[in-house]
Amino acid sequence: MNPIKEAAAKEALDSKVFKRLSDDIIPHILKLYGSSPTAKDFEIYAPNATFEDPLMCAHGVKQIKSAFYSISKIFSESKIVEFTVEENVVSPGKGEILIDNKQHYKIMGKPIDMISLIKLQVEGGKVVRHEDWYVVLLVYTDIVILYSILLLV
Numbered sequence: 001m002n003p004i005k006e007a008a009a010k011e012a013l014d015s016k017v018f019k020r021l022s023d024d025i026i027p028h029i030l031k032l033y034g035s036s037p038t039a040k041d042f043e044i045y046a047p048n049a050t051f052e053d054p055l056m057c058a059h060g061v062k063q064i065k066s067a068f069y070s071i072s073k074i075f076s077e078s079k080i081v082e083f084t085v086e087e088n089v090v091s092p093g094k095g096e097i098l099i100d101n102k103q104h105y106k107i108m109g110k111p112i113d114m115i116s117l118i119k120l121q122v123e124g125g126k127v128v129r130h131e132d133w134y135v136v137l138l139v140y141t142d143i144v145i146l147y148s149i150l151l152l153v
Contacts, residue, residue, distance in 0.1 A: 021122055022085050022097045029118065031105060034071035034079045037065075046126040053132040064130070077106035081113075093125040103134070 028041040043079055050056040051067055060127045071078050083101035090096075099118040104111065116134035120127050 001069065007114075012041075021087050021089055021095050021125075022094070022099075022120075024125070025097065025120065025122070025127065026085065026099070029099065030056055030080055031121075032068045033071075035075065037038065037068055044127050045130070046128045049126070049128050049130065051130040051132075074107045075107050076109075077104065077111075079104055087108075094123050 014018075014132045021127070025044050028037075028044045030119045031037050031041045042061055043063050045064060047060075047061060049061060049064060049065045056067060058094050071109060074144070080099075080101045086098040086100070088096040088098075096118040097118075099120070101116050102113060103116050104113050114134045116132055119131040121129035
């Protein structure tokens with residue numbers, strides 16, 4: 001066999017073997033949390049997918065779109081600034097993606113940074129359940145409200 005073709009075939013095989021479940025999903029998640037999603041970014045979700053965080057629950061892609069499109073209406077800045085990814089693959093295209101991350105937001109000129117665990121259940125290569133668990137410290141005049149979410153894994 002031609003050495004160039006052999007090397008190309010080996011590279012193609014290696015890239016398929018080592019492709020992670022999250023490789024096609026993470027770029028879209030970053031755009032969703034960065035207030036710059038396009039319709040294509042929501043194609044990672046199954047039609048009946050759910051999204052849940054401490055403040056809301058969305059059922060179906062239409063409600064999930066509404067939740068993420070509203071971020072830019074509330075915050076002047078939003079993004080995931082640091083993250084690590086762990087995968088628990090059950091079978092090809094099915095498993096769980098855990099994204100331990102730090103999110104940065106700005107509202108009325110004030111920065112809000114929070115630590116979050118994004119948990120994605122994937123089936124058939126599509127997200128069927130998206131959970132975002134975080135602790136938020138909200139300060140309103142002299143009242144401090146602490147929403148603390150305990151995640152039992």
